[in-house]
Each structure stands twice: as structure tokens, then as C-alpha cells.
Amino acid sequence: MDQTDGASSLQQRWFADRYAANARFVSDLAEPLIKNLAPCSGELILDLGCGDGALTKLVAEAGAMVVGVDASLDQIKACQNLGIPAAVMDGHNLAFKEVFDAILTNAALHWMTSPNDVIDAMWNALKPGGRVIGEMGGAGNIARITRALTEALTRRNLQDRIVFPWFFPNEADYCERLESRGFVVNYMALMPRPTPLPGEITDWLDTFGEQFLFLLPERERAAFKEEVAEELEADLFDPNGRWVADYVRLRFTATRPEEA
Numbered sequence: 001m002d003q004t005d006g007a008s009s010l011q012q013r014w015f016a017d018r019y020a021a022n023a024r025f026v027s028d029l030a031e032p033l034i035k036n037l038a039p040c041s042g043e044l045i046l047d048l049g050c051g052d053g054a055l056t057k058l059v060a061e062a063g064a065m066v067v068g069v070d071a072s073l074d075q076i077k078a079c080q081n082l083g084i085p086a087a088v089m090d091g092h093n094l095a096f097k098e099v100f101d102a103i104l105t106n107a108a109l110h111w112m113t114s115p116n117d118v119i120d121a122m123w124n125a126l127k128p129g130g131r132v133i134g135e136m137g138g139a140g141n142i143a144r145i146t147r148a149l150t151e152a153l154t155r156r157n158l159q160d161r162i163v164f165p166w167f168f169p170n171e172a173d174y175c176e177r178l179e180s181r182g183f184v185v186n187y188m189a190l191m192p193r194p195t196p197l198p199g200e201i202t203d204w205l206d207t208f209g210e211q212f213l214f215l216l217p218e219r220e221r222a223a224f225k226e227e228v229a230e231e232l233e234a235d236l237f238d239p240n241g242r243w244v245a246d247y248v249r250l251r252f253t254a255t256r257p258e259e260a
């Protein structure tokens with residue numbers, strides 16, 4: 001992911017233990033991507049935004065050599081603890097030139113808000129003929145959650161301080177960006193995927209929504225999160241007693257042609 005662990009008080013921070021407790025579903029739900037990636041022994045694969053390495057490890061177990069990069073040092077340490085070579089790196093500016101047979105990226109690209117720079121970096125990192133298999137938040141992702149956050153901040157007259165931290169494109173937008181760089185897009189689909197959460201929506205807000213929470217003094221954040229939860233309850237708390245986030249995924253595969 002393209003945010004650092006965050007000395008800055010407004011930046012989303014990543015803690016491997018918090019992520020494991022509240023967001024394991026992110027890598028669990030992405031396991032079908034491994035099938036699409038079809039890693040072969042002898043291939044060198046980059047996991048862009050590898051997080052704590054849970055998905056990266058599956059690529060290694062399939063027999064490929066895999067390297068993880070992520071902007072969070074804490075996540076990179078967790079990935080390295082699984083025995084996977086991994087480095088802190090910004091996805092907008094990958095330090096690789098025609099090295100990889102394939103790039104896998106899950107739930108990371110939406111944190112990188114200059115998408116053309118990321119697409120350029122992926123192109124450069126791939127060998128000619130290399131492929132990208134990706135999944136990210138797409139148009140409409142967490143729209144209900146975002147609206148509740150925005151409304152609660154607006155009630156505090158803080159709406160002008162919101163900096164939307166995510167890039168959620170639709171199919172046409174992302175396809176055009178990839179094709180403009182020269183990629184051949186093999187597959188692109190936007191799919192709603194309501195996602196049951198392992199705990200409270202307030203835990204989700206802590207894990208993923210810090211850029212909204214940090215607009216408030218710490219002493220006001222608990223009440224703010226409860227207010228947002230109350231607002232969301234009718235739409236996102238299902239009859240089985242679980243919170244279900246209104247996720248929409250954009251899944252794609254693209255190839256850097258042999259001859260550009």
C-alpha cells in the first residue's frame with residue numbers, strides 16, 4: 001500500500017497485528033487471483049502491496065519466486081517473517097526494470113492516488129510479455145461507509161478538510177489508462193462484493209479509515225465512530241448479526257506485449 005507507517009498525524013497507519021485481526025478477509029477473498037496468476041516454477045513474480053504476505057506466501061508455495069513490496073515497514077517485517085523477500089517501496093516509483101514475469105496486486109492500487117505513475121512503474125518492472133493480475137476497489141466501493149463518514153464530519157463543519165484517500169475507478173477508466181501505456185487488457189470486470197467483517201464496523205474504521213478519524217481530536221473519535229456505526233446499521237448490519245461492508249471490486253488482467 002502506498003502509505004507509510006506514518007509519523008504524520010493525518011496518514012493512514014498500518015500495523016500487522018491490527019491488520020491480521022480485522023482484515024484477514026482481504027487476502028482470504030483474493031485467493032482466486034492466484035488461479036488467474038497461474039504461477040509457474042522458475043517465474044519471478046512481484047506482489048505489489050503485499051501487506052503481511054499472506055497472499056504472497058501462496059504464490060511462493062505454488063513454486064514461483066516471489067518478491068513483496070509495500071509502503072508499510074510493519075507489514076514488510078511481517079512478510080519477511082514468513083520467509084519472503086520483501087522491501088518497503090512506493091508503488092508509484094518501483095525500483096525495477098524489466099525484471100518480473102508477472103505482477104500480482106490485491107487491495108493496494110486504490111491507495112495509490114496517482115494511477116498513471118503506478119501503471120508506468122508496473123510496465124517498467126515487467127519483462128516484455130509479462131502480465132499483471134490485479135484486484136482493487138472499484139467505482140462505488142464502500143460508498144455507504146464514505147457517505148456516513150462525510151456526513152458525520154459535515155455535521156462538525158469539517159467537510160472541507162476531507163482528503164479522499166482512495167482511487168476507485170470504473171472499468172472504462174482503468175482500461176483506458178492501461179491501454180494508453182501500451183498494455184493489452186485481457187479482462188476487466190467491476191463486481192459488487194458485499195463483504196462480511198470479522199468484527200465491528202468501528203474496527204474497520206480504525207483499520208482503514210484513519211485519514212477521516214484523524215480530523216478529530218482523539219477524545220472525540222470513539223463517539224464519532226459510534227455515530228457513524230449508528231448511521232450505517234440499517235444498511236450494513238445484516239439479520240445474522242454481522243456487519244457487511246459494501247465493497248465493489250475491480251478485477252483485471254493485462255499483458256505488456258513482447259513488442260511495444
Ligand code: BEZ
Nearest residue numbers: 107136137141166208247
Ligand atoms: C478495499 O479493499 O476496497 C478498501 C479497503 C479499505 C479502505 C478502502 C477500500
